[in-house]
Amino acid sequence: MNAAVRELAITGAAGNLGRAVLAELLRRGERPLALTRDPGAVRVAAPAGVEVRAADFAEPGGTAAALGGVRRLLLVSTNRSPERLGLHRAAIGAAVAAGVEHLVYTSVVRAADPGNPVAEATDHGATERLLRESGLAHTVLRFNVWPEMLVLSRLAHRAVATGRLPSAAGEGRTGFVTRADTAGVAAAVLADGLPTGTAPTSAPASAPAQHVLNVTGAGLTDREVAEALASATGRPVRHVPVPDDRVAAELTALGLAAPMARGWGENDPARRAGWFDVPEDATAARLLGRPLTPLVEFFAAHRAELTT
Numbered sequence: 417m418n419a420a421v422r423e424l425a426i427t428g429a430a431g432n433l434g435r436a437v438l439a440e441l442l443r444r445g446e447r448p449l450a451l452t453r454d455p456g457a458v459r460v461a462a463p464a465g466v467e468v469r470a471a472d473f474a475e476p477g478g479t480a481a482a483l484g485g486v487r488r489l490l491l492v493s494t495n496r497s498p499e500r501l502g503l504h505r506a507a508i509g510a511a512v513a514a515g516v517e518h519l520v521y522t523s524v525v526r527a528a529d530p531g532n533p534v535a536e537a538t539d540h541g542a543t544e545r546l547l548r549e550s551g552l553a554h555t556v557l558r559f560n561v562w563p564e565m566l567v568l569s570r571l572a573h574r575a576v577a578t579g580r581l582p583s584a585a586g587e588g589r590t591g592f593v594t595r596a597d598t599a600g601v602a603a604a605v606l607a608d609g610l611p612t613g614t615a616p617t618s619a620p621a622s623a624p625a626q627h628v629l630n631v632t633g634a635g636l637t638d639r640e641v642a643e644a645l646a647s648a649t650g651r652p653v654r655h656v657p658v659p660d661d662r663v664a665a666e667l668t669a670l671g672l673a674a675p676m677a678r679g680w681g682e683n684d685p686a687r688r689a690g691w692f693d694v695p696e697d698a699t700a701a702r703l704l705g706r707p708l709t710p711l712v713e714f715f716a717a718h719r720a721e722l723t724t
C-alpha cells in the first residue's frame with residue numbers, strides 16, 4: 417500500500433458507535449484512520465499505530481484535508497439536531513473533494529419510505545438522497561433499534577424492578593439489533609465490502625455502485641420483549657398496553673428521566689404501525705460470521721446491572 421494512501425477511515429471515532437467500529441476494525445487487523453472532533457480522547461483510547469486526525473463537519477475544508485488519501489470511509493451519522501443534515505451534506509462534499517472511492521453511511525430502517533412518521537428518519541432519508549446525488553459509490557447500512565437504548569434509558573432496569581413494561585406499541589414488532597452487531601457489520605462492510613453477488617440498488621449500469629443493507633434482528637412485540645427480560649433476569653415482567661397520550665407519563669412514573677420518556681415513547685405509534693418491522697437480511701450475519709445477537713442474550717449479558 418502506498419504510504420500516503422489510507423485504505424480505511426471512520427468518522428465519529430469518539431462516539432459510542434465509532435469506538436465500537438474502531439475496536440472491531442483493530443480486531444480484524446486493520447489500521448484505520450480515526451477522524452473525530454476530539455483527537456485527544458481518541459488517542460488516549462486507541463492503541464499505538466492508529467492515526468487520529470481532527471475533523472469537524474462544520475469545517476468542510478478541514479474535513480476534506482483530513483480525508484486526504486482515504487479510499488473507503490465510514491460516515492457515522494451525527495445525532496439528531498437542527499444542524500444534522502447540513503453536517504452530513506458537508507461531510508459528503510468533503511469526501512467527494514478528497515477523492516474517497518466508497519462511502520459507508522449509518523442510516524435507519526425504512527429511511528427512504530415515503531410517509532415515514534419517525535422523526536429520526538427524516539435526516540437519514542435526506543442524507544441517503546444526497547449520497548445518491550453525490551456520484552459517490554456507497555453502501556447504506558439501515559440499522560434497526562439498538563437494545564442498548566433500553567438499558568441507557570433505564571427502561572429495562574425499571575421494567576425488571578417493577579414488573580411492568582408500559583408501551584403503546586401494541587402488536588407492532590421491532591427488530592432490535594445490538595450496537596455491537598451493527599458495529600461489526602459496519603467494520604466488515606468498510607473493510608471488505610458486501611459479499612460478492614449482492615445486487616446493487618442503483619439502476620443504470622454506468623452509475624456508481626449503490627447498496628442498501630437492512631441490519632435488523634427478528635421483529636418482536638413488546639410482549640415478547642417483556643418475556644425476554646423476564647427470561648434473562650428470572651424476574652416477572654409483563655407488557656402493559658397504554659394509550660399513546662399516556663406513554664410518556666407512564667414511563668416517567670416508572671422512573672425514566674422526562675426527556676428519555678418522551679424520546680422513547682414518541683416512536684410507539686410508528687412501532688405499532690410496523691415501521692420498525694423489516695425483513696431480516698441474512699447478509700448481516702454472513703458479514704459477522706455468526707448469527708445476530710438475540711434480544712434475550714443481550715439482556716442476559718446485562719443481567720447483573722438489570723437486577724441491581
Ligand SMILES: NC(=O)c1ccc[n+]([C@@H]2O[C@H](COP(=O)([O-])OP(=O)(O)OC[C@H]3O[C@@H](n4cnc5c(N)ncnc54)[C@H](OP(=O)(O)O)[C@@H]3O)[C@@H](O)[C@H]2O)c1
Nearest residue numbers: 428429430431432433452453472473493494495560561562
Ligand atoms: N439505531 C439506534 O437505535 C440508534 C440509537 C442511538 C443513536 N443512533 C444513531 O447512531 C449514530 C451514532 O450514535 P452514537 O451513540 O455513536 O452517538 P454519540 O456517541 O453521541 O456520538 C455522536 C457522533 O456524531 C459525531 N459528530 C457529531 N457532530 C459532529 C461534527 N460536527 N463533525 C463530525 N462528527 C460529529 C461524533 O463524533 P466525534 O465526537 O468523534 O467528533 C460522534 O460519533 C447517531 O446518528 C445516532 O443518532 C442510533
